[in-house]
Amino acid sequence: MPNLPARRVQAPPQPFDVTKRLSDELVQCTGVDGAGVAVFASASTRDLVYATDTDSEELDEIQFTLGEGPCLDAFRFQHSELHDDMASGEARNRWPIFSSQVLALGAASVYAYPLTIGGEPFGVLEMYGRSPVSLASTEDATCRLYAESIGHAVLAELDPAYALISGTDLKVFRRGNVHVASGMLAARLGVPVEEALVRLRSAAFSQHRRITAVALEIVRGERLDLDSSRHTGIRGDT
Incomplete structure (x- = not known):
């Protein structure tokens, strides 16, 4: 052969x-x-x-x-x-x-x-x-x-x-998790997805953090809410 x-x-x-x-x-x-x-x-x-x-x-x-x-x-x-x-x-x-x-x-x-x-x-x-x-x-x-x-x-x-x-490229489509996290929050809080996204943005702004980092924690199940005082293990973002 x-x-x-x-x-x-x-x-x-x-x-x-x-x-x-x-x-x-x-x-x-x-x-x-x-x-x-x-x-x-x-x-x-x-x-x-x-x-x-x-x-x-x-x-x-x-x-x-x-x-x-x-x-x-x-x-x-x-x-x-x-x-x-x-x-x-x-x-x-x-x-x-x-x-x-x-x-x-x-x-x-x-x-x-x-x-x-x-x-x-x-x-x-x-x-x-x-x-x-x-x-x-x-x-x-x-x-x-x-x-x-x-x-x-x-x-x-x-x-x-x-x-x-x-x-594989961190600069491409980073925000997919933001929309997934908004959907998860909407279901958890019983609010429309649009309102969940507003709350997510407000939390990121008030905590001086990147919205992508907060969303990733929600998707991973590392945080159950948007109140940083009720969440342990929050890390500084880059």
């Missing part, structure tokens, strides 16, 4: 390869310091596909927890949100809590562009700068071109095959 060559096991593609590459390129060719890409299931339900750095991830997490910020408004109103100074009166009036937390994080400017296909928004490209500097007209044009390219890339890469391996 002839010796057959061993079958080569092809490694699965990394999730959102093109989206990641385009996002990294955007940071390199503009004056922004970081970028993130989020996809929406509804105006209040979304997940972070990719973040170029931890501050971009944290900025998106703050908006997700608070339910306010340029990213959400760019999606809701289908237009870009360009804010070169988050300490300005306009930004503070529109998003008072978000603005203060963003400034504490060290981000001075925030920009968001809706991702659309056929005129319908499905996500947002969000960026930040550490200095209060406006995007130059050429940089704005570049961001819009990248938003269009990233939008097509995200849709092409939103395939069930990626969902199966997304758990």
